[in-house]
Amino acid sequence: xxxxxxxxxxxxxxxxxxxxxxxxxxxxxxxxxxxxxxxxxxxxxxxxxxxxxxxxxxxxxxxxxxxxxxxxxxxxxxxxxxxxxxxxxxxxxxxxxxxxxxxxxxxxxxxxxxxxxxxxxxxxxxxxxxxxxxxxxxxxxxxxxxxxxxxxxxxxxxxx
Numbered sequence: 263x264x265x266x267x268x269x270x271x272x273x274x275x276x277x278x279x280x281x282x283x284x285x286x287x288x289x290x291x292x293x294x295x296x297x298x299x300x301x302x303x304x305x306x307x308x309x310x311x312x313x314x315x316x317x318x319x320x321x322x323x324x325x326x327x328x329x330x331x332x333x334x335x336x337x338x339x340x341x342x343x344x345x346x347x348x349x350x351x352x353x354x355x356x357x358x359x360x361x362x363x364x365x366x367x368x369x370x371x372x373x374x375x376x377x378x379x380x381x382x383x384x385x386x387x388x389x390x391x392x393x394x395x396x397x398x399x400x401x402x403x404x405x406x407x408x409x410x411x412x413x414x415x416x417x418x419x420x421x422x
Contacts, residue, residue: 265321265330266364268388272305273355276315279341283358286337287321295319298391306385308353318391327365331375334360363388367402383411
């Protein structure tokens with residue numbers, strides 16, 4: 263299966279943090295991932311003076327989705343054990359964040375894993391790397407390609 267991941271960082275050596283995560287993912291899954299170009303973006307869902315660097319990657323593995331999630335969470339914790347959220351549940355700055363954005367054309371809606379990512383179509387820093395890595399992929403619920411999602415997101419932002 264193809265796992266489409268997004269790795270983000272907005273504090274410390276952002277690109278170094280992402281590179282470290284990619285190295286750990288490669289060694290954990292005994293593979294070599296394909297990476298997108300980095301995308302710089304403003305924080306989403308919270309205010310911060312620290313911009314994010316995000317990179318999309320494609321991880322090919324036959325491991326089950328929840329096993330992959332657990333392994334990725336271990337990778338995150340090995341880089342930084344700081345929570346991604348404040349005590350009230352709001353987002354905060356982070357050294358590393360690894361999200362499973364999509365898994366081929368699967369739809370998963372469990373308490374611990376939702377795929378495609380519920381905010382996929384709202385985040386250009388997910389869509390732009392996906393457009394580079396898998397331009398013909400279609401969202402299993404909306405049936406839109408990354409390019410179509412980006413056009414829709416851009417049109418919505420322009421209308422505001």
